[in-house]
Amino acid sequence: MTNNEPQSDGGTPVETDTIRQEQPTSRLRRLAETITAPATVDAAVYVLYAVAVVFFVFPALWVVSASLRPEGELFSYPFRLLPSEISLTAYQQVIDAGVATWLVNSTLVTILGVGGILLVSVPAAYAFSRFEFRGRRGLLGIVLLFQMISPVIIIVPLYTVMSTLGLLRTRAGLVLLYVGIQTPFSIWLLKGYFDTVPMELDYAARIDGCNRLQTLRYVLLRPVAPGIAVVGIFNTVLTWSEFVLAFTVLRSESRLHTISIGVYKFQGQYGNDWRAIAAASVIGMLPLVLVFLGLQRYFVKGLVEGSLKG
Amino acid sequence: MDHPLPWLAPTLVLLAVFQLYPMVEAVLMSFTNESLVSPDTEFVGIEQYARLATDPQFWEMLRVTAIYAFSSVVLHVLLGLVLALAIDYGVRRGLRGHLTTRVSVLLAWIVPGIIIGLVWKVMLVESQFGAINYLLGLVGVGPVPFRSDPTLALISTIVAGTWRGTAFSMIMIYGGLQRVPQRLYEAARVDGAGRWNRFRHVTLPQLKSVLFVTIVLVTIYALNTFDLIFALTGGGPGRSTQVLALFMYQEAFQDNALGRGASIAVVMLVANLALTAVYLYAFDVSEEI
Numbered sequence: 001m002t003n004n005e006p007q008s009d010g011g012t013p014v015e016t017d018t019i020r021q022e023q024p025t026s027r028l029r030r031l032a033e034t035i036t037a038p039a040t041v042d043a044a045v046y047v048l049y050a051v052a053v054v055f056f057v058f059p060a061l062w063v064v065s066a067s068l069r070p071e072g073e074l075f076s077y078p079f080r081l082l083p084s085e086i087s088l089t090a091y092q093q094v095i096d097a098g099v100a101t102w103l104v105n106s107t108l109v110t111i112l113g114v115g116g117i118l119l120v121s122v123p124a125a126y127a128f129s130r131f132e133f134r135g136r137r138g139l140l141g142i143v144l145l146f147q148m149i150s151p152v153i154i155i156v157p158l159y160t161v162m163s164t165l166g167l168l169r170t171r172a173g174l175v176l177l178y179v180g181i182q183t184p185f186s187i188w189l190l191k192g193y194f195d196t197v198p199m200e201l202d203y204a205a206r207i208d209g210c211n212r213l214q215t216l217r218y219v220l221l222r223p224v225a226p227g228i229a230v231v232g233i234f235n236t237v238l239t240w241s242e243f244v245l246a247f248t249v250l251r252s253e254s255r256l257h258t259i260s261i262g263v264y265k266f267q268g269q270y271g272n273d274w275r276a277i278a279a280a281s282v283i284g285m286l287p288l289v290l291v292f293l294g295l296q297r298y299f300v301k302g303l304v305e306g307s308l309k310g
Numbered sequence: 311m312d313h314p315l316p317w318l319a320p321t322l323v324l325l326a327v328f329q330l331y332p333m334v335e336a337v338l339m340s341f342t343n344e345s346l347v348s349p350d351t352e353f354v355g356i357e358q359y360a361r362l363a364t365d366p367q368f369w370e371m372l373r374v375t376a377i378y379a380f381s382s383v384v385l386h387v388l389l390g391l392v393l394a395l396a397i398d399y400g401v402r403r404g405l406r407g408h409l410t411t412r413v414s415v416l417l418a419w420i421v422p423g424i425i426i427g428l429v430w431k432v433m434l435v436e437s438q439f440g441a442i443n444y445l446l447g448l449v450g451v452g453p454v455p456f457r458s459d460p461t462l463a464l465i466s467t468i469v470a471g472t473w474r475g476t477a478f479s480m481i482m483i484y485g486g487l488q489r490v491p492q493r494l495y496e497a498a499r500v501d502g503a504g505r506w507n508r509f510r511h512v513t514l515p516q517l518k519s520v521l522f523v524t525i526v527l528v529t530i531y532a533l534n535t536f537d538l539i540f541a542l543t544g545g546g547p548g549r550s551t552q553v554l555a556l557f558m559y560q561e562a563f564q565d566n567a568l569g570r571g572a573s574i575a576v577v578m579l580v581a582n583l584a585l586t587a588v589y590l591y592a593f594d595v596s597e598e599i
Contacts, residue, residue, distance in 0.1 A: 062432070278428075293413070
């Protein structure tokens with residue numbers, strides 16, 4: 001926008017009038033007025049939109065275009081932005097490499113993981129919001145602190161923990177790990193939503209004979225639904241995309257490999273076959289893109305409405 | 311059920327097993343020579359750290375990590391701020407295209423990190439057949455060795471990281487903008503404040519806390535980046551894009567030296583905690599809790 005303008009009169013006539021009375025109109029000032037006039041700003045914003053859309057969408061579209069080429073076209077003249085004809089050979093290569101297994105594994109891990117995260121973090125967020133107990137702030141501080149520490153840092157000891165518990169090379173182990181790692185942030189987000197619900201609802205439910213579990217289930221769950229949606233979507237994206245934990249826990253157990261691992265291994269095998277790598281990338285990003293296109297409205301709305309504070 | 315413990319028990323057990331214990335264990339492990347291939351583990355004191363401190367390559371990797379993290383924070387937050395302001399402006403003025411812009415930026419964010427690495431690998435193919443090199447060729451530049459020149463490789467990882475990460479800053483700041491009370495803008499207008507002054511004296515101060523949290527989270531995120539670089543350059547050429555996370559992973563799981571890997575992890579942990587401390591100090595979160 002106009003952030004880098006040295007000085008401006010703003011766009012509305014009221015302001016310019018008051019300022020004009022004191023200062024003679026100079027050429028510079030007229031220039032500044034033109035620059036900050038609503039029409040100029042609108043135009044600048046449109047240009048910015050266009051640049052942003054190209055920068056953020058072009059790489060994905062180029063990969064789609066590259067994946068649909070006939071054999072050899074990526075490396076022949078003339079350069080084409082679009083394929084001369086559609087060929088699905090590259091997709092056949094990815095399917096033969098076992099992409100269906102990776103997709104099923106990722107879907108299973110994501111559903112179980114996100115379900116587990118919600119099952120653990122909703123009651124915990126409720127407790128942090130509704131109970132008064134000693135050490136509550138301290139405990140919440142610790143939860144917040146864990147959120148600041150990337151799982152990459154503890155990957156080495158996590159490997160030995162998983163090994164000791166017999167959870168290496170198991171899907172259950174990976175799911176448990178995701179629940180453990182992603183719960184802190186989810187609790188922190190959800191607590192914000194619980195805090196916005198007035199306590200009067202709890203009191204009314206209590207008078208009607210609800211215990212705490214029933215209050216949560218029948219009274220509070222509806223008002224915090226936008227928060228649950230945000231946490232659910234956020235964790236779906238994280239879990240589906242996660243690589244380093246899955247790579248470390250599942251090791252070489254290829255029948256359990258998730259999409260990220262599968263695609264990574266695939267590109268290791270196919271080296272410079274850009275068309276095949278592009279096809280694998282498209283399959284890897286498509287499911288989330290489709291789900292997210294449908295849900296991003298709720299995601300942004302939930303985030304804005306709720307209290308992703310500070 | 312009237313006691314908080316049953317509500318918190320699953321969380322506490324999971325945190326203890328998967329976060330607290332591994333963190334303590336990382337520190338303990340860093341004082342040993344634990345290895346995946348040898349059963350004998352001995353206490354070796356600060357040997358691992360001494361080794362790191364005298365290894366010029368370690369300092370080089372620390373430098374690469376710092377450059378990557380710092381550039382990422384500047385680019386993500388600045389771009390995120392500009393986009394959030396532009397989208398907010400578009401919504402208020404009823405401009406078309408703000409939704410498309412928002413969705414485009416968010417789409418890049420949900421692509422898995424490994425795949426982002428590959429997408430950019432395909433974009434940056436180093437002959438005239440690569441998309442970017444073709445476009446540069448049209449204006450008479452290139453072909454540019456995006457992934458085989460040390461400096462360009464680091465820049466490429468930063469650009470790919472920005473492609474992914476900007477959405478997070480944008481959405482955080484956009485959320486913050488929605489919570490700025492409208493009466494403040496009206497008051498500023500009445501006082502004759504122009505567009506720039508309203509931004510400088512109303513928007514920016516109101517966004518201070520959001521910006522701070524965003525900056526810290528992005529710093530920590532960038533500092534621990536693994537998947538994107540792993541897929542895009544694998545740390546190369548040479549060690550020019552070898553960030554600490556990659557180095558740690560290689561030491562621990564490719565050279566089987568868990569103790570050595572743990573000592574690098576502790577260095578990263580200290581860096582993260584130091585930044586978190588700055589965050590807790592500079593931005594008083596006690597009121598949020």
